[in-house]
Every structure is written in C-alpha cells, then in structure tokens.
Amino acid sequence: MTDNPTTVWNQVLSDLQREVPRASYETWFADTRPVQLKDHTLVVVVPDSFTKGGIERRYQSLVEQLASAACGREIYLSLQISEQSPDRSDPPQLGQSESPSLQTHSTLPLNPDYSFDRFIRGKNNHLAYAASIAAAEAPGKAYNPLFIHGSVGLGKTHLLQAVGNFIVSSNRSMTMLYTTSEQFAIELINAIRTNSTPSFREKYRRIDLLLLDDVQFLEGKEATEEELFHTFNELYGNEKQIVLSSDRSPEKLSRLQDRLVSRFRWGLVADIQPPDLETRIAILREKADNRGLVVEDAVLELIARRISSNVRTLEGALIRAIASNELEGMELTFKNLEKMLPEEGKRAQLTINHIKEEVATQYHLKRHDLEGASRKKEISQARHMAIYLAREMTSSSFPAIGKQFGNRDHTTIMHSYMKIKKLIQEVPLFQSELHEIQEGLAAQFNTPAQA
Numbered sequence: 001m002t003d004n005p006t007t008v009w010n011q012v013l014s015d016l017q018r019e020v021p022r023a024s025y026e027t028w029f030a031d032t033r034p035v036q037l038k039d040h041t042l043v044v045v046v047p048d049s050f051t052k053g054g055i056e057r058r059y060q061s062l063v064e065q066l067a068s069a070a071c072g073r074e075i076y077l078s079l080q081i082s083e084q085s086p087d088r089s090d091p092p093q094l095g096q097s098e099s100p101s102l103q104t105h106s107t108l109p110l111n112p113d114y115s116f117d118r119f120i121r122g123k124n125n126h127l128a129y130a131a132s133i134a135a136a137e138a139p140g141k142a143y144n145p146l147f148i149h150g151s152v153g154l155g156k157t158h159l160l161q162a163v164g165n166f167i168v169s170s171n172r173s174m175t176m177l178y179t180t181s182e183q184f185a186i187e188l189i190n191a192i193r194t195n196s197t198p199s200f201r202e203k204y205r206r207i208d209l210l211l212l213d214d215v216q217f218l219e220g221k222e223a224t225e226e227e228l229f230h231t232f233n234e235l236y237g238n239e240k241q242i243v244l245s246s247d248r249s250p251e252k253l254s255r256l257q258d259r260l261v262s263r264f265r266w267g268l269v270a271d272i273q274p275p276d277l278e279t280r281i282a283i284l285r286e287k288a289d290n291r292g293l294v295v296e297d298a299v300l301e302l303i304a305r306r307i308s309s310n311v312r313t314l315e316g317a318l319i320r321a322i323a324s325n326e327l328e329g330m331e332l333t334f335k336n337l338e339k340m341l342p343e344e345g346k347r348a349q350l351t352i353n354h355i356k357e358e359v360a361t362q363y364h365l366k367r368h369d370l371e372g373a374s375r376k377k378e379i380s381q382a383r384h385m386a387i388y389l390a391r392e393m394t395s396s397s398f399p400a401i402g403k404q405f406g407n408r409d410h411t412t413i414m415h416s417y418m419k420i421k422k423l424i425q426e427v428p429l430f431q432s433e434l435h436e437i438q439e440g441l442a443a444q445f446n447t448p449a450q451a
Helices: 005-019 022-029 049-058 060-071 126-137 156-170 181-193 197-205 222-237 258-264 277-290 297-306 311-328 334-340 352-362 367-371 377-393 398-404 410-426 428-444
Strands: 033-038 041-046 076-081 146-150 175-180 209-213 241-246 268-272
Touching: 005 022, 005 033, 005 041, 005 060, 022 049, 022 181, 041 049, 049 060, 049 076, 049 377, 060 076, 126 146, 126 156, 126 241, 126 268, 146 156, 156 175, 156 209, 156 241, 175 181, 181 197, 181 209, 181 222, 197 222, 209 222, 222 241, 222 258, 277 297, 277 311, 297 311, 352 367, 352 377, 352 398, 352 428, 367 377, 377 398, 377 410, 377 428, 398 410
Parallel strands: 041 076, 146 241, 146 268, 175 209, 209 241
Antiparallel strands: 033 041
16 A cells, blocks of 8 residues: 555556546546645645536545545545646646657557557458558658548557557657547637637647547537648648547548548558457457456357457456356356357347446446436436437337436426537537447447447
C-alpha cells in the first residue's frame, strides 16, 4: 500500500479505463491530477467547474471505491478547481514532456499494452499491420495518410496507438498527439467558447504525428470538419504523419465533406476483417497468457468457434468463462460452455429489461432507479438513454415501453426519446456513449447495433 497521491491516482485511472466508457473517461478524467493524499482524503485538481460537477454526480462513489482499494483503507475524494483553469485546447509548454526529445501533445494517454508485439497478426489484418509499422518507422514518408477501417472490436485503436508507442520507445525528437474525433470536437467547442481558437490550431498544426481515432463521429459536424480539413492540409503539406481510424471506409462516410474524404484517400486505405478461426484461437491464447490464466486448448477452440464477430466479444467470452469457473465453480467443459456461449445467431433475443440492466450498469445505478420516479439528473439522463435504446433496438411501441418504465404515459416516453435524439446530434459525447452501450448489447444478444 502507498500514500503517494500520484501512484494511487494512476492506479485509479487505470481501473477507471476498464470500468467506464472510453469517451466518458476521456471527457471527465483526462485533465485531472492528484495533489495530496492525507489521512483519508485524496485531493485531485480538475480544470473547471463543469468537470468537477460531472465527476461528483456520476463517479464520486466509484472513484472512492477504487482509491480505497488502492490504499487499503477508506478514502474520500475531494475535487478542487485549478487556479489557472487552463483551457483544454491550450498547447503544452516546451520542456514539459517526460522524454527529453519527444513531446506528446495529448490529453489522451497511450495504452502501453497496445504495442506491435502484442497485436495478433493474421490474413484478416496483415495489410493494416504492415502499413502501421511502415508509418511508424518512416513518419511522413510511407503511407501518409494511413487510414485504417473495420468493424467494432477488430483492433483499429490497438494499431493506431501502437504507432505512437513505437515512436515513443524509439525516443525520436518528434511532437505527437493522440486523440479521438469526439475529443477533437469538444476541444474545438471549448476553444470557440473561450475565444482561444488560435491556441487550438497551434496545438494541432505544429506537431509531427497526429493519431485520430473514430473519425466517423465527425459526420454532420460542419465546423469540426472544416477545422480538421485545414489541420490536415497544414500537416500533410509539411510532410507530417497522419494516421486515422474509422468503422467504415472513406467512401462510405457519406455525411463527411467530399474534399475531406478525398484527402483521407491520398495515402493508403487498409481494412481489418473479422479474424479466421486460427487467428481467433491465437488471440484467446494471448489474452489468457497475459492474464496468467491456464486454459486448455480445447476450451479456447470452442470459444473461438462460438464467437467469430470481433476481438472484443471474443475476449469478453473468455472472461465470462473464466469468471464462471472461479466464482461459481463451473467446470470449463464442452457441455457447460455450450450452454453459456450459444452460437452467434442463436443468442437470446434482446428485451427492454436487458437494456435497463446494461444502462444501469454503465451509469452505476440500479435497474429500479430507471423505473422509479426520481428526477435526479444522473438518473433521469440514464432513464432517457434506456428509453431511446428500447425504442431503437426493440420492436416495442411507445405505450409498451412506458409500461416497462413505471407505467409512464406514452407522451413522456416520446419526450425522452426525442431528447436523446437531439443530444446525439448536438453532443459528441452522447453519441459515443450511446454507441458503446449499443455495441455491448449487440455483442450479448441477437440484435444489430444501431448507429
């Protein structure tokens, strides 16, 4: 156990990345820093009152649990607003990088596990893997821009961050920035609001390497697309490396500006397909070994045959099997696994109760909170989200959904649905969080994920 606030907070942040959606983590926790751990209180500085309120409403209890586990005693979280209150788009000052030569201009950290060595190669991803290594070894020279696309959970983010980790490990004299399109849009909005767009542009246009994840979320955001267009031109014109990822190929990003799509195709477009059986078994073996788990080859093969859609679902199936073995004493036999892991296409039908359970888990609530009458902001927002998903992902009518949410009137249900539909168009964070919940549901039940 330790009383070092930085060590404790780093452990909390590491745990949070496994507990909350990525977009939520990046929005609420990326710009935090610990300043003191004394007795039972951990003091953490946040950039503004908006972030302070968001963490307190949604994550205070979870953070305190994780901090208590890290310290071995009960810990309470105290949030303080930074006296400088720097805007998130302000560029870092030279000389602040941990490396004497490489500057990482990023509020989003690279995951050290996302390296080329840990990426399982197969026929399904050979081109994307080889091109990523080439871009990392010769930034701005080979395959610029590099555009990687593929369905959810196939390793796009892994390759994107592997490029960054490779350059960090080689200790080059370069400036690098890794971010997501959601974060890019949020920073631009903050820059416009605070009249600091010059600082925003300086941050993104004076770097040597831009790693931009999930560009599909820029569709329909004209001001953000315009800013990225000019940023792209500036970087490309100065032979700076650009690596992008998307769930679709450039030509299928129909709501993006044509001139932006055209630039995405200037370099190499590489896709990642679902892995074949042999690759899926290799992925499972790698995941098991990394966790120190001893799993028979026959068990891994059965899981690999049952799950074929994506790597994320594959890993989730392995974790569920191991957890059932350790927590419930269930033997990892063919018979038991066949019951627990039905073949894709034969999974249980999604119900509204499944949706309520998933949303409640994501927002650290109970299912009855969503069904009740509470008007607390965090509960009502989660309820609106669950209602929206119930309408989008099941065939239930508004009156039928109302009965499942405390016998609410159908007009109330329609209001919740339209509220979330509007937020999806206006707030990138909500679009991303919604997408993550849909992916989780689609991976577990027989229903498509909706965009």
